[in-house]
Amino acid sequence: MSDAGVRRTTDQVPAPVSDVAARAAGGGPGAAGPPADPGAARRRAEQRAARVTAGVTELERRLADLLRGGLAAAEEGYGPWEETAARMVDAQAPGLAARVRELGAVTASGPGWPARLLEECALLHLLDRGWLRHEDLPEALAATVRSRLGLPSSPVGPPVRDRWLVLARYDTYEGRLTTRRIWLYGTESGRTALVLSYGGGGRVPELSLPVGRELDAEAMAYPGAGQLRVALGERFPDPVPSAARPPGCGPAEAAARYGEALRDDPWQETYPVTLCRVVPVPAGEGSWQLAEAEGGLALPVRTSAGSRSGLWRLVALSGGAPVTVFGECGHRGFTPLTAWPEGPGEAVTLC
Known part of the structure; x- marks a missing residue:
């Protein structure tokens, strides 16, 4: 998806959604105390799980129809996806609804959109199957599936x-x-x-x-x-x-860390990484990359129209010299968020 689309990050569900659902079940963040009727809370949780299952099953049918009819049908616009997302909200799966809404923007994301749409559909299918088989999953992975669907959780x-x-x-x-x-x-x-x-x-x-x-x-x-x-x-x-800085790594290790994170959470778009001794350099056609100061590997910089000013602050801070940069590394590139000069100096925000 292009940067003009909705930006998905490593978190799952907004707290207001989670808190309301958690309070309805008698627990979770913002709950006033233990449930007055544990049996009623259990029944509400079972009812919600049944609604989620119904929503997931409907979404599976929608994805199957799309693939059976061909991806060209997806060019109809946002309407069908918004309708499907609304059904996921009714099914009390806000995480699914958010991901479905993003599908509507993929067809307008430029050349290569069919491949990107297929990738997103595959991730949705994987999430659906995870829920339908969540009782067979290891508990940590099952918790990840629940959070990606938008079910409430507590620390x-x-x-x-x-x-x-x-x-x-x-x-x-x-x-x-x-x-x-x-x-x-x-x-x-x-x-x-x-x-x-x-x-x-x-x-x-x-x-x-x-x-x-x-x-x-x-x-x-x-x-x-x-x-x-x-x-x-x-x-x-x-x-x-504080003058402290997080320990950093090079572009190769940053990409490897993101790959390792995907083993635990395949739906994770980005992973937090600190790059050390990198230099922002132009990569042609208005794009930039963060390259190792000693030469070698580089990561493409992912920027949106609203973050271009942060990119220029990063370039000015570097002035051709190495810098330390914290950001989010994903399959579409590296999003710089904060930078430090090579020598003494305060953190410079880039977002």
Whole structure:
């Protein structure tokens, strides 16, 4: 899909959707307390699972009809996909609905769209089959399938206290919902983690952590294979400026890390990576890449119209010299989010 389309990232379902469903089931984030009637909560969960199964079965028929009739039928526009997405919302599978909506933009994404559409349909089919066989899957993978479908989940396990470096922060918009993604790096654990916060009705998300700061806080992980999302717990002193930087790697290892992440979560579009000692260089026809300073491999830079200013900040920061860049690496390229100069210097946001 072109960058003009909806940008899908490594998270799954907006918190408002998850929280409402979780409260309806008597648990999850935002729940007031234990369910008054565990039996009723179980029945509601079973009813939702049945609706999801019905929605998944309908989507499988829709994909089969598309492939049977030929991909040219997909050029009808957004209408059929919007209708199918609405049915997935009715089936209480918002994650499926979001992925279906994106299919409508693939046909307008330029040359090669049939191959891209087939790839997206294959991933949807894999997700559908995962749900229909989720009882046979390992628990971690089953949790990933549930989260990709949009079923609610809660953090698990004991909280882990660490000193978290704020690597990047950016907002995306879908309708009246604003999603804020904050990438953190645990300086003691060496773990990269994602924190999500939301603002509905045009409101700005409440959580705002400045890039380049370090906070002492507890975090709990969400379930799922390869899951990076965490929920922040107790925070201690206010975030303070930090000269720390995450350890980096080269383009080859960055691509390998993304490939390894796909083994745990085949629906993951990108993976957080820090590139060290790379130089932004033009690659022709207005495109750029991040190349190893010593020569060799490079990653194409993925930019949208709204992020071109960040690309120019990156080029200006480098000035032809190596830089350290944190971003999201995926099959469509590397999206730079934050950069540091080779010597001493503060983090520069690129998004």
